[in-house]
Amino acid sequence: MTVWNVMYQDWQLECCGDPFSVGDEVTWQLLVDTTVPEREWAAELTEIEGPVESAGGGPVVCSGGVTVPWTGSGDWPPRLRLKGLLTVERHGGEWPRTKGVVRGIHVVGQAYSEENLVPGKRTLRPVDSCPKRFEHVGRAAAGAKLRREETGVLMELEVE
Template sequence: MALKRVFYEEWQMGCCGEPFSVGDEIRWPLVAFDEGRPRDGGHHGAEAWVENHGDTTHPTTGRVRAIDLVHQEFTVDLDLRDLGRAAPPYGKVTLLPSGRSQRPVPDSVTFEPVDHCPKWFEEEDYAPPRGPHRVRRVLGALVTLEVPDGAPRGPGDRR
């Protein structure tokens, strides 16, 4: 048996995932990270990620040995032009932009060891949402799996 680190993105868990705990046996469709082409925000030390929306015909079976929730802080900016806008006349529909944008705070990724991965993750606000402020979000779970030696090794390997 070998150990493999897998990243389970929060949106994948919220959409199609099932909560799991240390010691559980899992069957997940994994895709290996390509070091030459990092995925979106990075892989946080993982060798593969869980992909519930692609080819799920060759899942990897393993036992969960450790779970770390991956947190990151974001700066949230609001479009203040819309905060003081009067309501449209009764019966008139007006579509407005949400006015909220998030930017990752550099070097703010932290890891929290846990025994259980929930299906849904909370967002922590650090200030009232009436102006620019920071939030701390869970990006996903970094999971250490004990897998058979024949588990996927590299990009394109669907074992």
């Protein structure tokens, strides 16, 4: 069994996801987001490495019980190494889903100044169940330098 850190973004869950709890078995399409800033997410980043295989929805990489899509080019079959944040993808193409058991859930809070994310101001609040809606406060209160928003949940997903 392998445990992976997986981010489920607020807008993905609020749009078409179903809340879940610690101990629930889930099946999701996962994607590796290679654009997240490493200094902010270093402890949660994932490295997926393996050969690219053909699947019903297109080429994928399978590693440690996780399946993610491959969008590169080059000689077939290539070997791929991706580093980034594993995320649940509800609006992309179709590729095989990853099945696992949720072992922990944290609501992710992030501070913003005006419309800019403030580095180093992320919080993780442990919960037993994922909310369906997240706190979006809009603008900072008068005189406040920062506003805080919930941007999703980070979970530990155990896969075979």
